[in-house]
Amino acid sequence: MxxxxxxxxxxxxxxxxxxxxxxxxxxxxxxxxxxxxxxxxxxxxxxxxxxxxxxxxxxxxxxxxxxxxxxxxxxxxxxxxxxxxxxxxxxxxxxxxxxxxxxxxxxxxxxxxxxxxxxxxxxxxxxxxxxxxxxxxxxxxxxxxxxxxxxxxxxxxxxxxxxxxxxxxxxxxxxxxxxxxxxxxxxxxxxxxxxxxxxxxxxxxxxxxxxxxxGIQRYMVTVHGRADHAGTTPMDMRLDAVDAATKVISKIADWAREKADGTVATTGYINTVPGGMNIVAEKVEFTVDIRSSKNENINDIANRIRAALDREVKAMGGSYEIDTKLVITxxxxxxxxxxxxxxxxxxxxxxxxxxxxxxxxxxxxxxxxxxxxxxxxxxxxxxxxxxxxxxxxxxxxxxxxxxxxxxxxxxxx
CATH class of the missing domain: 3.40.630.10 (Zn peptidases)
Incomplete structure (x- = not known):
C-alpha cells in the first residue's frame, strides 16, 4: 500500500x-x-x-x-x-x-x-x-x-x-x-x-x-466573602473575595517558574459574583491546572495554593473550598x-x-x-x-x- x-x-x-x-x-x-x-x-x-x-x-x-x-x-x-x-x-x-x-x-x-x-x-x-x-x-x-x-x-x-x-x-x-x-x-x-x-x-x-x-492536577477553588457597596464600605471593613483570591492567583505562575524544569500552572477561568462594577464581590471561583513530569512539583504547588488560601482568606474573614477535578500522575x-x-x-x-x-x-x-x-x-x-x-x-x-x-x-x- x-x-x-x-x-x-x-x-x-x-x-x-x-x-x-x-x-x-x-x-x-x-x-x-x-x-x-x-x-x-x-x-x-x-x-x-x-x-x-x-x-x-x-x-x-x-x-x-x-x-x-x-x-x-x-x-x-x-x-x-x-x-x-x-x-x-x-x-x-x-x-x-x-x-x-x-x-x-x-x-x-x-x-x-x-x-x-x-x-x-x-x-x-x-x-x-x-x-x-x-x-x-x-x-x-x-x-x-x-x-x-x-x-x-x-x-x-x-x-x-x-x-x-x-x-x-x-x-x-x-x-x-x-x-x-x-x-x-x-x-x-x-x-x-x-x-x-x-x-x-x-x-x-x-x-x-x-x-x-x-501528570496533571485540576482544581476549582471558591472563595467566599460578602457583597457590599463599592463606595461606602471602608477597605478595612470589607470581606472582599476578589482581594483574597487574586493575592493567591498572582503567585501561582511564579511557583511553577521556580521549578525551572517544564512545570506549568494555569488559572484559566475566573468568575466573580455578583459581578457588578460597583459591588464588592461576595464570591470568586477560579480554576487551577498544574502539570509536570515530576509529581512532587505538582504536589508542592498544590500545597502552596492551599497554604496561601488559608492565610489570605483568614485575613479577609471569609472562607473557601477546593473541589478536586482531576489527579493523575x-x-x-x-x-x-x-x-x-x-x-x-x-x-x-x-x-x-x-x-x-x-x-x-x-x-x-x-x-x-x-x-x-x-x-x-x-x-x-x-x-x-x-x-x-x-x-x-x-x-x-x-x-x-x-x-x-x-x-x-x-x-x-
Whole structure:
C-alpha cells in the first residue's frame, strides 16, 4: 500500500468528520453527549465496519472496533484516541488518532497479517473534560475508575450532570461499570496524536516518539466573602473575595517558574459574583491546572495554593473550598515499543526525535496501569485547541505506517 493512497484515506475520513461541529466555520466544537458527538460516533461506527471491524458502543460512550485474532481471550493490542473536542478547537486533536487507528486496522488486513490476538480500535468519549471540568471519562471508565456517583457529581455550566447528559444521549449511567475491561485483557495501548506544540514543526522533524507524559492536577477553588457597596464600605471593613483570591492567583505562575524544569500552572477561568462594577464581590471561583513530569512539583504547588488560601482568606474573614477535578500522575511510556518504532523510523528514513508530552492524553490515563506508547505528528506553528490547528495528512499517513509495524510485531509474537 503506497503512502499516497494511505494519505488519501486518512484525508477522506478527517474531512468528513469536520462537519460534526456545533460551530461551523469557527473550529470544532464537539462536546460529549451532544448531537455532534452522536454524529461522529455513527460515522466512526460505519467506517470501522467498512474496515472489517466488529463494532459496538460501550456504557461510557466509547466506540470500539475489534479485528479478531486467533485467541480472542488473549490480552489485546489497543489503539485509539478521543472524538470529543474543546470549544472552537481544531479538526485533528484526538479524532485524528481514532482515524489513524482505523487505518492501521486496514493496513494489517491488507498486509495479510494473521493476528494471534485481537487488535482493538477505540474512539474515547470526553477526554478533554471541557464540558464537565473533568477529563479522561471514557478511558477512565474502561479501567473501572468511573462510577454512578462520579457521573452525578460533575455538572456542566447549565447544571446538567454527566448522569443526566448520558441519559439524554441514550446511555444508561447506572451501567457505567459495564465499560470496565477485565484486568489483564488489554496487553498494550498505542496512541497517535498531533503534537499540539511547536517543536516538531520548528525542527522540521516528521515524527515524535513520546517517552513521558506529564501528570496533571485540576482544581476549582471558591472563595467566599460578602457583597457590599463599592463606595461606602471602608477597605478595612470589607470581606472582599476578589482581594483574597487574586493575592493567591498572582503567585501561582511564579511557583511553577521556580521549578525551572517544564512545570506549568494555569488559572484559566475566573468568575466573580455578583459581578457588578460597583459591588464588592461576595464570591470568586477560579480554576487551577498544574502539570509536570515530576509529581512532587505538582504536589508542592498544590500545597502552596492551599497554604496561601488559608492565610489570605483568614485575613479577609471569609472562607473557601477546593473541589478536586482531576489527579493523575506522570507516566513513563514503554521503552520496548519506543525502540521498535525508532528502529522502523530509521529503516524507512523518517526523521524523528524522542520527546515528552506536556499535554495529557487518554494514553496518560491508560498508561498508569498498561504498557503504553504515543507517536506525535507535527502541528503547524504549534497551534492547537483553536480553529487554525493544522497537520499535513501525509504526516498522519507516515504515523500509521510506523504504528502498523509496531502493531504487527505485537500481534504476531
Amino acid at each position: 503506497g503512502i499516497e493512497e494511505i494519505t488519501g484515506r486518512v484525508a477522506r475520513d478527517l474531512e468528513h468528520l469536520k462537519q460534526f461541529t456545533a460551530t461551523p466555520g469557527d473550529g470544532c466544537t464537539r462536546l460529549p453527549f451532544t448531537k455532534e458527538a452522536r454524529d461522529a460516533v455513527n460515522f466512526l461506527t460505519e467506517t470501522m465496519k467498512e474496515a472489517g471491524l466488529t463494532v459496538h458502543e460501550d456504557a461510557a460512550g466509547n466506540v470500539i472496533g475489534v479485528l479478531e485474532g486467533e485467541d480472542t481471550q488473549a490480552p489485546c493490542v489497543m489503539m485509539g484516541s478521543h472524538y470529543d473536542s474543546v470549544i472552537n478547537g481544531g479538526d485533528f486533536d484526538g479524532i485524528a488518532g481514532v482515524v489513524c487507528g482505523i487505518e492501521v486496522a486496514r493496513q494489517l488486513k491488507e498486509n495479510g497479517i494473521k493476528p494471534k490476538r485481537n487488535f482493538v480500535v477505540v474512539g474515547f468519549c470526553d477526554e478533554e473534560g471541557m464540558r464537565f471540568g473533568t477529563g479522561y471519562f471514557g478511558s477512565g471508565a474502561m479501567l473501572g475508575n468511573r462510577d454512578v456517583e462520579y457521573c452525578k457529581h460533575y455538572k456542566d455550566t447549565d447544571g446538567i450532570s454527566i448522569y443526566d447528559a448520558m441519559k439524554g444521549y441514550g446511555l444508561d449511567p447506572e451501567k457505567i461499570q459495564d465499560a470496565k475491561w477485565p484486568e489483564g485483557s488489554i496487553g498494550q495501548f498505542l496512541e497517535a496524536h498531533i503534537e499540539q506544540g511547536p517543536v516538531l514543526d520548528a525542527e522540521n522533524i516528521e515524527l515524535g516518539l513520546v517517552d513521558c507524559i506529564v 506522570p507516566v513513563a511510556l514503554s521503552e520496548e515499543m519506543l525502540q521498535i518504532m525508532e528502529d522502523d523510523c530509521k529503516e524507512r528514513g523518517y526523521s524523528y526525535k524522542r520527546m515528552p508530552s506536556g499535554a495529557g492524553h487518554d494514553a496518560l490515563e491508560i498508561g498508569q496501569v498498561i504498557p503504553t506508547v504515543m507517536l506525535f505528528v507535527p502541528s503547524k506553528e504549534g497551534r492547537s485547541h483553536c480553529p487554525v490547528e493544522f497537520t499535513k495528512y501525509s504526516d498522519f499517513a507516515k504515523a500509521t505506517v510506523i504504528m502498523t509495524g509496531l502493531a504487527e510485531k505485537l500481534l504476531t509474537r
